[in-house]
Amino acid sequence: GAVVSQHPSRVICKSGTSVKIECRSLDFQATTMFWYRQFPKQSLMLMATSNEGSKATYEQGVEKDKFLINHASLTLSTLTVTSAHPEDSSFYICSARDVGLAHYNEQFFGPGTRLTVL
Amino acid sequence: GQQVMQIPQYQHVQEGEDFTTYCNSSTTLSNIQWYKQRPGGHPVFLIQLVKSGEVKKQKRLTFQFGEAKKNSSLHITATQTTDVGTYFCAGPGWRDNNDMRFGAGTRLTVKP
Numbered sequence: 001g002a003v004v005s006q007h008p009s010r011v012i013c014k015s016g017t018s019v020k021i022e023c024r025s026l027d028f029q030a031t032t033m034f035w036y037r038q039f040p041k042q043s044l045m046l047m048a049t050s051n052e053g054s055k056a057t058y059e060q061g062v063e064k065d066k067f068l069i070n071h072a073s074l075t076l077s078t079l080t081v082t083s084a085h086p087e088d089s090s091f092y093i094c095s096a097r098d099v100g101l102a103h104y105n106e107q108f109f110g111p112g113t114r115l116t117v118l
Numbered sequence: 119g120q121q122v123m124q125i126p127q128y129q130h131v132q133e134g135e136d137f138t139t140y141c142n143s144s145t146t147l148s149n150i151q152w153y154k155q156r157p158g159g160h161p162v163f164l165i166q167l168v169k170s171g172e173v174k175k176q177k178r179l180t181f182q183f184g185e186a187k188k189n190s191s192l193h194i195t196a197t198q199t200t201d202v203g204t205y206f207c208a209g210p211g212w213r214d215n216n217d218m219r220f221g222a223g224t225r226l227t228v229k230p
Contacts, residue, residue, distance in 0.1 A: 034217060043206065044161065044220045057217075093160055105149065107218065109160040 003027055004096050006110030013084055014118055021079045021113045023094030029074040030096035034107065035067075038091045050077040084117040091115075122150070122209040124221030132229050137194040139224035141207035148210055150190045151218060152181060156203040164192075164205075197228050 003026040013019050023033055031052045036044040048069050049057040056069035066088075068080040077096075081088055091114055095107040123142045131137050141150065149168045153161040165174055167183035167190060174181045180193040194201055204223040211217040 036220075041225070043222045046211070046217060046219060049217050095161075105151070105166055106163045107151075107161075108163070109153075111160050 002098055002106075002108045004094065004108045004110040006094055006113055008113060009111060010114045010116075012116045012118065015085050016083055018080055018082045019084055019115060021081070021092055021094075021115075023077045023079070023096070023110050025075045025096045025098075025108070028096075028098040028108075030077075031074060031099050032097050033071060033077040034095045034097075035069060035077075035079050036093045036095065038093060038112075040091075044093065047079075081115065084115070086117045089115055089117045122147075122207055122219060122221040124207055124224060126224055127222060128225050128227075130227045130229065131197050133199060134196050137197050137201070137226055139192050139205050139207075139226075141190045141192075141209075141221050143188045143209055146187045147190075148187075150183060150187075151208045152190075152192050153206045153208060153220075154203050155206065155223070159203075161206060194226075197226070199228050199230050202226060202228050 005024045007022045033050040035047045037047050038044050046059050047062045050069045050071040052071045058064050071077040091112050093112040095109045125140050151166045152164040155161045165181050170187050171185045172183040178195045182191045204225045206223045207221045208218040211219050
């Protein structure tokens with residue numbers, strides 16, 4: 001149980017286009033999902049906390065208008081990178097927390113999305 | 119904001135040797151989590167420590183939470199090639215316990 005999927009796994013786009021990444025909890029409900037960015041051989045940098053039915057909470061330095069987050073249901077959060085530029089190229093990973101008591105604080109990570117902006 | 123510092127950044131060991139990674143915080147942590155990320159993979163939850171001085175074991179892995187709840191360690195006994203990966207500790211963010219902040223990670227390589 002506790003599987004998180006992410007789509008697409010890889011995307012290559014042209015500079016200036018927008019890219020949407022989906023994060024789904026497949027077998028549990030997640031009121032909270034997290035979006036991270038990871039550069040090669042580096043740690044995970046929290047970008048924002050996605051809350052179902054409300055606005056996302058962004059970390060300092062993360063542009064809200066550039067990284068649009070929507071958490072429309074208890075199983076789906078989306079991250080849209082708007083007007084992507086080469087510096088946005090990175091590995092984007094989402095995670096979700098199961099509201100059930102058995103997994104109170106554990107985060108389940110999706111497989112990640114490798115974004116390359118040409 | 120709350121940060122967890124993790125050392126060493128890299129560790130290369132011979133198979134069969136032990137391995138330890140350390141995590142430190144300047145402030146008291148309500149809990150600390152450990153994750154493993156295999157090369158090319160995503161982080162996988164290993165364990166959460168909550169109590170002061172807590173020690174938990176998972177086969178060859180031993181996790182400790184300091185008495186002051188400001189530091190933690192992960193020790194692997196007799197490493198195997200399957201232990202290869204990056205080990206991250208994560209502590210609660212500054213807002214509340216809802217978000218977790220990851221340490222820099224320790225990349226472990228094991229020579230057979």
